[in-house]
Amino acid sequence: MEAINIHEAKTRLSQLVARAVEGEGFIIAKAGKPMARVTAIDSPAPGQQKRLGFLAGQFKVPSDFDRMGQEEIAEMFGG
Secondary structure, three states: OEEEEHHHHHHOHHHHHHHHHOOOOEEEEEOOEEEEEEOOOOOOOOOOOOOOOOOOOOOOOOOOHHHOOHHHHHHHOOO
């Protein structure tokens, strides 16, 4: 893995991140001492991961959901 001086990394950050995305990680060093390793993260491509609404239609929330256990909760807090 190539070591890049911190000043050079600040100057060329966009280029270096693009290289990391392509699988070419690098190390940021200060005065020759390694400080951080930069590598790409594994994440799904856009459109492959869907979170919001993924259980739509799978279950039904009761109409009294916001009042369920109301008496028990009030008793716990001395009311």
